[in-house]
Amino acid sequence: MKIVADENMPYVDELFGQLGQVTKVDGRHLTAQQLVDVDVLLVRSVTQVNQALLESANKLTFVGTATIGLDHLDERYLQHRQLAYTNAPGCNATAVGEYAFIAMLELAQRTESSLKGKRVGIVGAGNTGTAVARCLQAYGVETLLCDPLLAQSGDSRQFVSLETLIERCDVISLHVPITKTGEHPTWYLFDEKRLNQLKPDTWLLNCCRGEVIDNQALIQVKQHRSDLRLVLDVWEGEPQPMPELVPLVDIATPHIAGYSVEGKAKGTYMLYCALLKQLGQAPTTELHQLLPALWVEQLQLAGIPNEKALLTLLRFVYDLRDDDRLFRERFLNNNGFDLMRKNHKHRREFSALRVANSGGSDVDWMLKLGFSGVSR
Incomplete structure (x- = not known):
């Protein structure tokens, strides 16, 4: 064969x-x-x-x-x-969910705010969108789901319209396939009109396909909406993102959210x-x-006192800032986008780290977040 x-x-x-x-x-x-x-x-x-x-x-x-x-x-x-x-449906769902969760925590620290105090809207509630929701719900963050196809299929979860989600949410994370036809096409789902409808200080994350957002419209909107915060892992025109868009993005990576x-x-x-x-x-x-062991077997925790401490722990497993920095340095290089993807072999999921509770605090929610081996 x-x-x-x-x-x-x-x-x-x-x-x-x-x-x-x-x-x-x-x-x-x-x-x-x-x-x-x-x-x-x-x-x-x-x-x-x-x-x-x-x-x-x-x-x-x-x-x-x-x-x-x-x-x-x-x-x-x-x-x-x-x-x-x-x-391979769902193969990278956990990775994408954890990427989005970490990115939100990074934005919270940069804006000196709390993720826990925000309402997060998830557009697309399939495997990856569900994985994002799982992380957020484990941490106690309110989430809204928008997925008209799943709503029509009889999915028992509660869904809202895209208009309602845009109106009510402080953070919007995109997790839809790219479609151009049908009742709910996703190509340029966020066009100039929808981008301008975002609430003041909205965080917008795209971890699915670049063309779900009209990138040229995003440039125009961002130039007069400095309040918007952007996390882009996917780009229109990959592997050649629009160079003028990259400086406007808070966290930028080369389509590796699931990597x-x-x-x-x-x-x-x-x-x-x-x-x-x-x-x-x-x-x-x-x-x-097949999986290699993480370089450290176990951490002992006395608890997670605040959001900054949680982010510090997550960076211990995967520091998103490294990929953001490399992207800005190399995306204009010859074949730079694809080389970054090819060489991206270091990132682990939360499950690779065993966490032991040595202080008597209730950290059972970390099991739901995805960590292994939490004990009382």
Whole structure:
């Protein structure tokens, strides 16, 4: 079996090497010729899987994308070719949720305010949006959800309209797929009109797709709305964000909100399990066997006295400021955006750290936040 995989997918050799010959490629510049006589194709969101790419894929039987989205796959064509394909829904949800939560705490410190005193609106309540809500609710922050498709599907949670969310929320975090058609398209969901409707001092976070916000309109609005705070992990026109937008953003990163060690490993592992199922085989490797130990095994806490202390603890696991600094230094470099993504291998999730309670304080809420091993 011949397997072609994006070079930035981790643990491909450890998992798929058991099944056949693995060739790693630059997913953004993959060509049709590279897929001749290939049985399995493993990609990320930077690869457009369509008829042009697959025209010479004479032996292809399986396409897997280690992402939650499918917008880069021509599903109609794959179905026409009767090719099995799958994504990895939820693989990076925890990572995105923790990224957004940390970013909000960073903004709170910079603005000398408290996240706990704000109302947060989450647009898109699927896997990633739910993960954000889980972190916020564990910390005691009020949240509102907006997801008309889930509301129509009978989801039992309470939802509000986008207009209500914009009117009532101090913080808005975006977690929707990119769609251009249907009753609720998300392309330029936040256009100039909606951006101008944001409350004074609103924090706006985008961790889904760059084109959910009209970036040119965002530049225009931000130039006369200095009160708005922005966290952008995704950008219109990736991998070449608008240079004039970056200085206007409070926290800027190169589409790595979901790039935890755990999240990326989970994405690859889900594709491994899906291919094995198609082959009628059972997994011989477990996910936990792949993950390295954190450099420290356990911390003992006497409690979390305030929000600053919480942020200090979270920085111990992942310091978002490092990626923000590197982005500003390197995004204009040749291939800088993609190189930062390729080399982003250090970030861990809260679950990698075991926290022990040595002071008798009630820190059980940290279990809900995602930390491991909290004890009384």
